Amino acid sequence: MQINFQHIQAAHCENGVTSNLLRYEGLDKITEPLAFGIGSGLFFIYIPFMKVNNGPAFSYRTMPGLIFKRTCKSLCVEVIRKKFSSPEQAQNYLDECLKSGQPVGCQVGVYFLTYFPKEYRFHFNAHNIVVFGKKDDNYLISDPVMEHPTTLSSYELQRVRFAKGALAPKGQLYYPKIRTEVTxxxxxxxxxxxxxxxxxxxxxxxxxxxxxxxxxxxxxxxxxxxxxxxxxxxxxxxxxxxxxxxxxxxxxxxxxxxxxxxxxxxxxxxxxxxxxxxxxxxxxxxxxxxxxxxxxxxxxxxxxxxxxxxxxxxxxxxxxxxxxxxxxxxxxxxxxxx
Amino acid sequence: MKKSDTPQDPSLLDNFTKDVYYVTDDSGKYVTEKSRGWEVKATALNLTWDDVKQRVEKAKEDYFKGKCSPINYFMENKMMDLNIVSSYTGFWKWQVKRHLKLNVFNNLSEKKLLKYAKLFEISVDELKNPKFDAN
Incomplete structure (x- = not known):
């Protein structure tokens, strides 16, 4: 099954997922920069007592997940977000969403993301992608930082959805639902x-x-x-x-x-x-x-x-x-x- | 940054994807432009990888000197720290730390070794006798 989902490449993954999912819902005015600004994405933090890959922890943006949450909330768009304890449940729920024609955003770890170049695969667990279909054992993936849509096998997708360590995604998936028209x-x-x-x-x-x-x-x-x-x-x-x-x-x-x-x-x-x-x-x-x-x-x-x-x-x-x-x-x- | 200043240096992203940059056109309006990569960024990434390689080399040496168990080597090779290893295997951090000692490692049960082998995507046999040239 495949949903007619439009993949538009973005600079940043969470902005891209937010604006692509909202566009699928019929709200095409929220571009990537608007999603970033409405979500108050700009930030800076240096956490001196934390280490990331043996170096200091910096971030130039707000906490992962907040851009999507804040943007939807400010626009009065409902957010459905689920976390799972078992990978089977996570996959079943995802399959059902896809069957009912709903593309979903997933938080994933980068380390096992097979379509990334090896040199970019660090243990970072707050990457965001959209899953918008399934063909045999392969899921259709719209990763906003990639030029074109790509695929992951069900095993590969499960592995990145259940990556462990800091900010573990726990199979987390989410999607927006527009109940009243956004004026x-x-x-x-x-x-x-x-x-x-x-x-x-x-x-x-x-x-x-x-x-x-x-x-x-x-x-x-x-x-x-x-x-x-x-x-x-x-x-x-x-x-x-x-x-x-x-x-x-x-x-x-x-x-x-x-x-x-x-x-x-x-x-x-x-x-x-x-x-x-x-x-x-x-x-x-x-x-x-x-x-x-x-x-x-x-x-x-x-x-x-x-x-x-x-x-x-x-x-x-x-x-x-x-x-x-x-x-x-x-x-x-x-x-x-x- | 002006659109004409968008860096187009060769990078590791070649053949995978391109970066999207937000840049200004001649009238000062923001537009997007694709970039192959930026030399400054590529150098920073290379430096980080050199550091990872040095750590792996060090772990290899420590193993040969009998200072550390092979787990230490595989951990460095997969860029994992105690936190990550502990959450994937289900061991406590202090347990993982103990398993890094060679004499503790030698007495580990097959069941425990299997957990590590699974995490590092190798056989138990390979975990016990690491092959270093395969990298």
Whole structure:
């Protein structure tokens, strides 16, 4: 069986799954950047006491699963989400959904994902794909970061749905159901809500390791890495910073460009000149993240390794923090009423 | 980033897929563009893999010196840590840690060895006598 599901490649997996599933439901106005912005996807966090693949844990986006949840909720779209304790139940439920013509989003682990190049397969469990059909023993898969739809055998799909470790998906599947028509007014409301929530997350989150203060915190830490860890490990840590920023599925510049695109598209719904101006600030921030990555590459290639180079690296991030702080402050000052 | 600046460097993604980037066109409007890859990113990925390879080499040496059980080698080879091994096999973390010692490993029951063998996708025989050249 095969559902007539339109696969559109996206920069990021969760945005892609969200906007592709909503489009299948008949809501084609929610593009990838809109899904990302309404879900308040932009973020930064450095968790100093956690290790990912022997390096530090960074993220440039919000918690996995939140973009889908928030976007649907803000648009008053119902979300059906199920977790399973047994793989058999998980497969039966999936088969039934497909039989009734419902494509579903699945959270999966990347490590056993056979259609990815080997070099990209790390133990990361929060990847999202859409399953939209079954032919014999093969499931039809729409992975938003792939150019074309692909397939997984039932064994392969089961293995990635029940990957273990941090953020284990536990066979999780989800899909949206639109009960009442989503009007332009509803989208307008969702956009303002998403922006306000993102302002809160970036400017006012307590703790000092997340949001703007998280970027500054990382900047200060990087300067100390050379002394504390030695040039080689410090280089590996910086490589991790760059990989998380530019990994497949970020749209470049640590999601900043997607957010800038979101603000431009938000302008179609709210004619506020500020949105276009602030969008440019996020473009600048994305460009700065990329310049920082070039600086980091100089360090981990061993071309520039003096303490001054580490300080320069830190300064790049401080500049980014400054630009983003101003941008979010301007966003918080927009008067949505008139 | 401008559309014309989208990096098109050779990368490991060749023959698999392309990255989608959000870039601005001449009028400043955001559009999407596909990218083969970016050299900076590729270097970061290579560096991470070099590190993984070094860890595997180290685990191999430790095994030959009799410092560690083969589980340590297979763990590094599959880029797993105690957390991951423990959740796949169902052993506690402290148990896995104990199994990394050679003398403990040598006395493990067949049943326990089978759990590891299954996780590492090898036979119990191979778990006990790892073949290193096959990689």
């Amino acid at each position: 332009d007014d509803q989208i307008r409301f969702a956009i303002t809500k998403g922006i306000k929530r993102n302002v809160r997350d970036m400017l006012f989150i307590p703790g000092g390791i997340a949001g703007i203060s998280g970027i500054k915190f990382t900047a200060r830490k990087i300067v100390k890495w050379r002394e504390k860890l030695g040039v080689k490990t410090a280089g590996l840590y910086l490589a991790q910073l760059v990989r998380m920023q530019e990994e497949i599925g970020t749209g470049g510049g640590g999601f900043r460009f997607i957010y800038a695109a979101f603000l431009q598209q938000a302008y179609q719904f709210h004619q506020k000149e500020e949105l276009l101006k602030i969008s440019e600030q996020f473009t600048k921030s994305g460009d700065l993240w990329r310049s920082a990555a070039v600086q980091a590459a100089g360090i981990f290639k061993g071309r520039i390794t003096s303490i001054i180079d580490f300080q320069d690296m830190g300064n790049y991030l401080l500049e980014v923090a400054d630009v983003e702080k101003n941008a979010f402050k301007s966003l918080s000052k927009i008067n949505w009423k008139n």
